Amino acid sequence: MIDYTFSSGEELLTICREAQIPISEAAVRMELEREEMDRDGIMNEMRINLEVMRESIREGLEEQQISITGLMGEDADKLMAYTDNAVMGREMTRIVASAMAVTEVNASMGRIVAAPTAGASGILPAVLIQYGDAHDLSEEQLIAGLCNAGAIGMIIAHNASIAGASGGCQAETGSAAAMAASALTELRGGTPLMCLHAAAIALKNVMGLVCDPVAGLVECPCIKRNAIGAANAVLCSDMVMAGIESIIPFDEVVTSMRNVGRMMNPDLRETARGGLAATPTAQRIAAKIRSFE
Amino acid sequence: MSISLFDIIGPRMIGPSSSHTAGAVRIGLVANRLVNGRVKAARVTLYGSFAETGRGHGTDTAIVAGILGVNPDQGTIRYAKLLAKEADVDIPVFFSSEEPEHPNTARVYVQGEDGKEYTYIGTSIGGGRIRVTSINGMEVSFTGEYPTLIVFYQDVPGVISKVSSILALEKINVAFMKVFRSERRQGACMVIETDTPVDEATRRRIVNNVDGIREACTL
Numbered sequence: 001m002i003d004y005t006f007s008s009g010e011e012l013l014t015i016c017r018e019a020q021i022p023i024s025e026a027a028v029r030m031e032l033e034r035e036e037m038d039r040d041g042i043m044n045e046m047r048i049n050l051e052v053m054r055e056s057i058r059e060g061l062e063e064q065q066i067s068i069t070g071l072m073g074e075d076a077d078k079l080m081a082y083t084d085n086a087v088m089g090r091e092m093t094r095i096v097a098s099a100m101a102v103t104e105v106n107a108s109m110g111r112i113v114a115a116p117t118a119g120a121s122g123i124l125p126a127v128l129i130q131y132g133d134a135h136d137l138s139e140e141q142l143i144a145g146l147c148n149a150g151a152i153g154m155i156i157a158h159n160a161s162i163a164g165a166s167g168g169c170q171a172e173t174g175s176a177a178a179m180a181a182s183a184l185t186e187l188r189g190g191t192p193l194m195c196l197h198a199a200a201i202a203l204k205n206v207m208g209l210v211c212d213p214v215a216g217l218v219e220c221p222c223i224k225r226n227a228i229g230a231a232n233a234v235l236c237s238d239m240v241m242a243g244i245e246s247i248i249p250f251d252e253v254v255t256s257m258r259n260v261g262r263m264m265n266p267d268l269r270e271t272a273r274g275g276l277a278a279t280p281t282a283q284r285i286a287a288k289i290r291s292f293e
Numbered sequence: 294m295s296i297s298l299f300d301i302i303g304p305r306m307i308g309p310s311s312s313h314t315a316g317a318v319r320i321g322l323v324a325n326r327l328v329n330g331r332v333k334a335a336r337v338t339l340y341g342s343f344a345e346t347g348r349g350h351g352t353d354t355a356i357v358a359g360i361l362g363v364n365p366d367q368g369t370i371r372y373a374k375l376l377a378k379e380a381d382v383d384i385p386v387f388f389s390s391e392e393p394e395h396p397n398t399a400r401v402y403v404q405g406e407d408g409k410e411y412t413y414i415g416t417s418i419g420g421g422r423i424r425v426t427s428i429n430g431m432e433v434s435f436t437g438e439y440p441t442l443i444v445f446y447q448d449v450p451g452v453i454s455k456v457s458s459i460l461a462l463e464k465i466n467v468a469f470m471k472v473f474r475s476e477r478r479q480g481a482c483m484v485i486e487t488d489t490p491v492d493e494a495t496r497r498r499i500v501n502n503v504d505g506i507r508e509a510c511t512l
Binding site: 005006007027028030031034036042045046048049052068069105106107108109110111112113114115116118119121124146147149150151153154157158162179215216217218219272289290 | 294296297298299300301302303304305306307308309310311314342345346348349350351354355366368370371
């Protein structure tokens with residue numbers, strides 16, 4: 001009997017090797033060991049999450065979104081309309097615009113799936129669903145992608161943090177990018193080790209990124225950070241599929257991300273006191289919002 | 294690991310923030326349930342982070358939605374002010390600069406169509422969960438996650454056992470029960486969280502048959 005409980009990348013790799021299963025299946029088997037849901041229950045819950053994710057992309061791209069402050073809401077549409085001219089190409093443009101679309105829906109009190117948080121909710125659905133649509137993946141494959149991403153997120157949450165208040169933006173959009181990079185790599189036939197390389201590189205790329213929301217709101221710079229998070233995920237998966245590896249192993253990257261989060265001044269961890277939130281323009285926006293009645 | 298796959302992929306929620314949106318809706322829902330969904334008037338004051346970032350997070354809209362009976366996962370939350378206008382219920386929201394004990398705090402006044410009035414303080418304690426810390430001047434503590442019976446009474450011996458025996462007679466199982474009082478032999482309050490809801494007939498039986506009870510409400 002294999003014990004399917006893992007709390008690090010190394011343990012996850014051992015399970016995948018011994019049971020000859022992908023990361024997505026290891027995640028499902030660990031969830032089964034909690035004895036709260038059976039396999040059908042887990043799959044059904046993930047299917048509903050996938051549907052809500054799909055709907056949030058559709059809503060963000062097709063319906064007009066106006067964030068509560070009125071500062072944001074149209075940027076995803078602008079980028080989407082520019083698809084044919086974009087240097088990053090059609091597929092990447094659709095992915096990035098979708099990540100922004102979901103975050104715009106979140107900022108305008110729409111329905112989203114936290115993945116792993118509401119502030120970073122655009123990255124994973126954008127990467128999985130747009131890639132899936134472009135390559136005719138089945139619903140089951142996309143659900144497996146969500147499970148793979150969940151395993152990576154659980155390890156990060158356990159050994160570091162997924163909350164901006166404790167780890168800065170690296171913990172939110174960085175974790176989401178790592179999750180999406182790993183999931184995308186599995187869907188493209190990458191091995192569990194390659195998935196961890198992709199996740200590690202994604203975290204390394206934004207190591208130390210601060211959480212500095214203007215006026216304390218999940219709008220600026222969060223929506224654009226979801227865009228770069230989705231691009232980060234795709235880039236890292238591409239690098240790994242091309243044979244590139246992370247020099248620093250995943251677990252060590254996660255530990256260093258935790259340490260960097262602890263070194264981060266509290267002004268740079270969601271308090272809206274430092275970084276972009278402290279700029280004169282941000283202060284003007286904050287004062288304007290305070291004057292709304 | 295103590296976390297679940299669904300702590301990472303999920304929850305499904307209304308943006309932008311679980312404590313400022315879902316938590317605020319749940320604080321508002323307490324008012325709706327106190328008056329059995331028949332809200333005549335209400336008034337909200339936001340404190341701390343609720344007051345500071347509440348406008349941008351839609352906390353004011355979310356709490357009004359809850360008062361009108363909208364649930365935390367419903368997409369109609371964002372139209373709450375329109376819903377209030379349609380229902381012809383005036384719900385002003387004030388932003389206070391007073392420092393509260395808990396950063397995410399709201400004080401809610403609600404009046405039912407039957408004229409009954411309640412004022413309570415609710416706090417959003419993270420992940421969309423809430424705690425009510427005061428109701429009609431009595432310090433209390435409950436979450437609203439269970440059906441809850443709140444009984445205001447004179448602090449004299451025997452009241453608690455009489456109330457619990459009526460509940461037992463109706464086969465209503467008590468999950469948690471706490472009593473609070475302002476001073477010995479003065480006004481007191483019991484908060485009883487139950488597995489199944491306390492229906493209106495049982496609530497009336499408690500008010501009419503137990504001496505010393507001033508009022509009882511359910512949510």
